[in-house]
Amino acid sequence: MADDSGDKRRTRKRRQARRSDKDEAGSGFGVTVRARDLPVKAEVKRVRRKPRAKRQAAELVSPGTDGAQHFTDPDLRRLHSRGYFDEFVGLIKGGKEATVFLVRRGETRLAAKVYADIEARSFRNDAPYWEALKFEDERLARAIKRKSRAGRKAQVALWVMREYANLWRLHEAGVCVPVPALPPEPSAWAAAGSVVLMEFVGIGDEPAERLADVRLAAEEAQAAYEQAADLVVRLAALGVVHGDLSTYNLLWHSGEIVLIDLPQLMDVRVGHAARELLDRDLASLTSSFSALGATVDEGALAARVMAALPPEPPREDLLGPQGS
Numbered sequence: 194m195a196d197d198s199g200d201k202r203r204t205r206k207r208r209q210a211r212r213s214d215k216d217e218a219g220s221g222f223g224v225t226v227r228a229r230d231l232p233v234k235a236e237v238k239r240v241r242r243k244p245r246a247k248r249q250a251a252e253l254v255s256p257g258t259d260g261a262q263h264f265t266d267p268d269l270r271r272l273h274s275r276g277y278f279d280e281f282v283g284l285i286k287g288g289k290e291a292t293v294f295l296v297r298r299g300e301t302r303l304a305a306k307v308y309a310d311i312e313a314r315s316f317r318n319d320a321p322y323w324e325a326l327k328f329e330d331e332r333l334a335r336a337i338k339r340k341s342r343a344g345r346k347a348q349v350a351l352w353v354m355r356e357y358a359n360l361w362r363l364h365e366a367g368v369c370v371p372v373p374a375l376p377p378e379p380s381a382w383a384a385a386g387s388v389v390l391m392e393f394v395g396i397g398d399e400p401a402e403r404l405a406d407v408r409l410a411a412e413e414a415q416a417a418y419e420q421a422a423d424l425v426v427r428l429a430a431l432g433v434v435h436g437d438l439s440t441y442n443l444l445w446h447s448g449e450i451v452l453i454d455l456p457q458l459m460d461v462r463v464g465h466a467a468r469e470l471l472d473r474d475l476a477s478l479t480s481s482f483s484a485l486g487a488t489v490d491e492g493a494l495a496a497r498v499m500a501a502l503p504p505e506p507p508r509e510d511l512l513g514p515q516g517s
């Protein structure tokens with residue numbers, strides 16, 4: 194009898210947990226992410242029919258009979274209607290997890306990084322990050338572990354919000370990253386859904402090339418490497434590791450490097466995962482610069498990075514509750 198009622202209690206709890214996964218995606222970012230902050234159900238349904246990793250301009254926006262642009266993508270439509278941009282221009286580049294488009298606000302060009310549909314996202318490369326993240330909300334942790342719909346929705350929202358938070362944090366610390374085009378309030382980022390809107394790095398409509406794609410004279414390659422080495426030391430001094438650092442995520446803009454692709458940035462002192470990511474970053478940074486023709490010394494760079502790491506334990510801040 195006692196076992197029986199225990200079973201019933203557990204079933205009831207499971208049902209309640211399932212119900213609340215639907216109502217509330219939970220927190221886990223230092224801010225609360227609620228279901229109402231996430232894309233509304235009708236919009237999610239539309240996405241569900243056609244999960245896409247690469248987003249085509251034609252499925253996001255179409256010219257209306259009135260000559261105005263009509264946004265089929267709900268997140269772009271929301272950003273457009275709130276005045277964050279007023280014209281969609283076209284494709285900049287498709288990446289593994291997102292497609293980046295050029296848009297304009299008046300005369301200002303902006304880059305809109307549109308993340309892949311929830312179902313098309315693997316989250317494979319994000320594993321060390323999600324393992325290291327400690328959630329304030331157990332329900333959210335469970336939903337993510339179970340890969341439930343609410344869990345996956347929350348993951349995309351958190352991923353995008355983290356990219357905004359990281360861009361803001363690094364920009365404010367003086368690191369050369371695209372300036373986010375949404376204000377530094379999490380509620381504004383939640384409204385952006387799956388889109389990171391930021392400064393366009395380029396000249397005219399021409400985007401800056403990734404360092405991995407440019408051919409540089411030896412001295413230029415060396416100068417670019419010195420900048421990248423200073424950058425990674427700078428990040429270490431801020432207590433963070435990029436997590437996917439190589440010439441693929443550095444743009445070459447008028448002789449300056451610009452760091453992009455920041456959702457997976459994490460606190461370097463949270464333990465194993467971050468330390469492994471730091472080692473991996475140093476190895477991929479040095480080998481990609483060596484391919485560019487620079488002379489590199491991974492050991493010397495590692496020593497500079499270690500010396501730059503701040504001694505105190507991580508704080509809970511905009512980057513989220515990652516520490517213990």
Ligand SMILES: Nc1ncnc2c1ncn2[C@@H]1O[C@H](COP(=O)(O)OP(=O)(O)OP(=O)(O)O)[C@@H](O)[C@H]1O
Nearest residue numbers: 286288289290291293304371392393394400453454
């Ligand atoms: N702010 C920007 N200004 C100009 N071009 C940009 C900007 N952000 C991204 N890009 C271009 O879009 C590409 C993809 O962006 P990003 O690396 O952030 O996305 P991703 O999907 O994570 O890509 P990948 O998986 O290939 O690293 C970049 O390599 C760069 O060429």
Ligand SMILES: [Mg+2]
Nearest residue numbers: 288441442454
């Ligand atoms: Mg990238």
